[in-house]
Amino acid sequence: MDPILLPSQHASSHDLPDDPAHLDAVLATAADDALAAQQPDGNFEDPAADDDVGDMGLGVISLLCLARQRGMPGDPAVTDAVRRGLDFFLAHRVFRRDNPGEPFLRVRHSGLPYARYMPGDGEHPFGDWPSTVWAMLHAVNVLELGEGLLTGDQYAEVTELALGYWRWLTEASMFNPQQTGNQALGAIVAGLMLGRHLGSVSRDREGKRVTTAAMRLYTDVIRPSRVTDRGFALPAEHGAGHDQNYLPISLSFLAQAHRVTADRLFLDDAAEIARHLDCRLSARGFDYGGPRYSEQHCGAEGLLGLRYFGAHLATDLGRYLGDRRVAYYPAARTGAPSGHFAFTTVWLYQDDSKWHRTPAFPVTTSYSLRHRAASVSLTGSHTPYLIDAGRAAVIEPVLAGQHGIGPVLDRTLLTRPLGPLRVRDARDGDVVARLVTKAVVTREQVMLRVQQLFVAEEQRMTLFAVVPAAGCEFLAGLPYVEETPDGQRKIVTVAEPGGAPFDLGTPGAVLPTDGTLHAGSMAITSGASLRVVNPPAGRTSFNSPETIGLTQEQLAFSLADDPRGYGNPDAGWHRVTDTNHVLAGPLPSSPPGSSLFAVRYGPQGDVPFTVGVRETTDGLLVETPEFSIVVGDAAGDAAGDPILRLSRYRPAAR
Structure with a gap:
């Protein structure tokens, strides 16, 4: 039998080099690869991608803006590539007509901009809400990092686009339709960042309005919907609490929310999640269980949160076994950055917290x-x-x-x-x-x-x-x-x-x-x-002839209510006899x-x-x-x- 490997648990996250010189070298390589992979029409997307497409191009642009800010040579070709990439995105990846089949709109034909999970009409509209959250986060990062790279018209258009995204997320659509805490937290962070940015460009009234709405959604919608496990309050993910992939991502969102606002509420709420994660993680950082990803670990998306709150609690959360395939940024099949989740890469580079690797043992x-x-x-x-x-x-x-x-x-x-x-x-x-x-x-x-x-x-x-x-x-x-x-x-x-x-x-x-x-x-x-x-033999026996080639997560999904990936693998695991x-x-x-x-x-x-x-x-x-x-x-x-x-x-x- 060929070795059966868990696909995303490779090595402790805090073992990744994160000194400034190494991070700059990683970013320079990412920028060079992105420029080399740009398509003739300006598109930065992974041509082989079949999902998570709607925010990709804007995410790559944010990474190029970050690289330029951190010392990338001011080659006019870089400026041209960024502007062409943004022109493509604004022309082809900003949608204002309702996606056929979208089940969660509160206002039909609003004309507000949103991003699609997949560009085609009616292709998995269920994913448009998180894609719009991600695109809004990229947009705000582009605004904060891209001054001088964007034309004046582009800068103005991205500003209005970010505002439009916020309105679509909070007015045209139901808020958090997938009932997925990390997505909702991402939207809150996007609103907080946009509010801060608007205040910095003399649009104080609009900025305060967005910030107030974001905080109200957090206190009145997200926090009351948390679920409790082992005494810790956790954001609800697909109807349950802890999730191997999403929980560290939620920590990254809360770290950024605290960095933006300095509000103690985000620090204390994230400490609940971090303590829960610390209880679960083994000495080597292994764990399993969750309502969506039972033993899938994230990569770059969780680094900020693990580092930020590991330092805050003086514990080695970074022992978490991360996915080294996407160590610093998600990559396209070409090897170039895909742009998806690029906002967490940007935040990691902007944050100066340090890993806490050696707690007081035992x-x-x-x-x-x-x-x-x-x-x-x-x-x-x-x-x-x-x-x-x-x-x-x-x-x-x-x-x-x-x-x-x-x-x-x-x-x-x-x-x-x-x-x-x-x-x-x-x-x-x-x-x-x-x-x-x-x-x-x-x-x-x-x-x-x-x-x-x-x-x-x-x-x-x-x-x-x-x-x-x-x-x-x-x-x-x-x-x-x-x-x-x-x-x-x-x-x-x-x-x-x-x-x-x-x-x-x-x-x-x-x-x-x-x-x-x-x-x-x-x-x-x-x-x-x-x-x-x-x-004994049988598909409900783990390590029977029918299941010996499966991981715990794979068997759990096969026994879940919806084996396509939306069922609860924890529920499936509890159907093992x-x-x-x-x-x-x-x-x-x-x-x-x-x-x-x-x-x-x-x-x-x-x-x-x-x-x-x-x-x-x-x-x-x-x-x-x-x-x-x-x-x-x-x-x-x-x-x-x-x-x-x-x-x-x-x-x-x-």
Whole structure:
């Protein structure tokens, strides 16, 4: 089987060079390539593009204006190319006649200008609203950067065009018809930038009117429509919240809104998004999930927001795995800049914030623990769904339609809390632990108080679970991707150390081990037994013969309501009925009538580890070669709070 690569998760965004000399060299190359690719009629668009066409040419022009401002030689040919490109755009890409089939107009035959997603009549009019937002953002950048490159008539026409775009977006069309937060935020930023620009050219009254309308839309329309996940308010994307591609883009819009207005509201709202993203991202910057792009990561579009708010929160948001194919600007198939999303490139060049690459390790957030090379991310009910170590990741497996990593009893995953749960953190030196205590219920309606413990070290993540019932197993995750020079590669075989590859796509096959499993570059080790069980055949089983060649996102889309790309892949993923199961057995020293589990995730080279367990007056004492923990009775202390003590073993002084 050919390697299966996630198409857009390549390397951490903050590893891209961003010193001024490098950025200027990148921009100079982009400008040269754009000039070389300009068509005889002045058009700067990608001739092979079949969507996102309407804003392309104006975006390229904005990049040429930026290059000229940053020191590009004042060759008259550049001025001529910009003017010819703008003439083409104004003549052929500004539409005033309603697009046939446009379903969201509030005012028919308004005559106001808009941009089309695709130039032809009736070709996907659903995309005209965001294309007009993008075109307006380019237009304002051209106004701010293009003085001296544009003729006086062109400058005046672009000014009126930007105003017309704003009116079409807010008067002629429904606002935010796709219910997509990043598009709505883009429109707000476009209005704020236009208002600022009009004020700078002695059109104060118009500028204040636009600025006031933009702020009102933000406070009265966008903010009330936010959705909450894990306690964080997020802009709604296609009817849901977090989206792998769009959320960093929203951060870039909010960064620019704050840069334009200095309004604390944008800073605080973006901090909510950034903290949520920080919770989700693994130690290496991997994540998945979203209502439109489940595991597609953006490139240049998210750099500003990740850098701006990583610096603001003093966290390494730049570990986010970005798309290196569009590292600094989206490119056409010719290699020249396409112009699409060029406004984020312009803003990145104008901003002087710095990447925050080294937070104070270990890092604990409300829904994650991580150290330098290991992490666990938790759902809103504190169920693990993503573990990263050894440059690889396991994600939540699915057992009979139940998702999560945790103990299993009679094919019931004991992770769904029956009411509130309790959390306690502990730290000793550079080792950090979190204890989660939940009341859960079995299929026999028996309530169990389940304790799950996560311990993060620099290279390893260890999970423990205590279940007051015998006969349990521990569902330890679905091996999914490992890091390669080409990006994240799907794991399709696992093996015992030194053993033959075990095909994860063989229905019903079982691999028993001596306690260690190599999953890509990760070693999963158990303090007791460990085995792999493959799912049955079928399109709702992940890694069945029908789905072994698919990524998580591809299978999720195939099971979504609308597999063409507008359905919710998160909903599709929750229609998966089974995946491969890595199952750990209970420790032989588990207390009578209980099941205690210990599973470690780390780099290859890890071997089965010894775990000692004994009951003490303070609770259950669990000892490993690196640390010991005391887990108190599930009832907690006198106030019901969990009892957790952590002791890291330190090498003896020589």
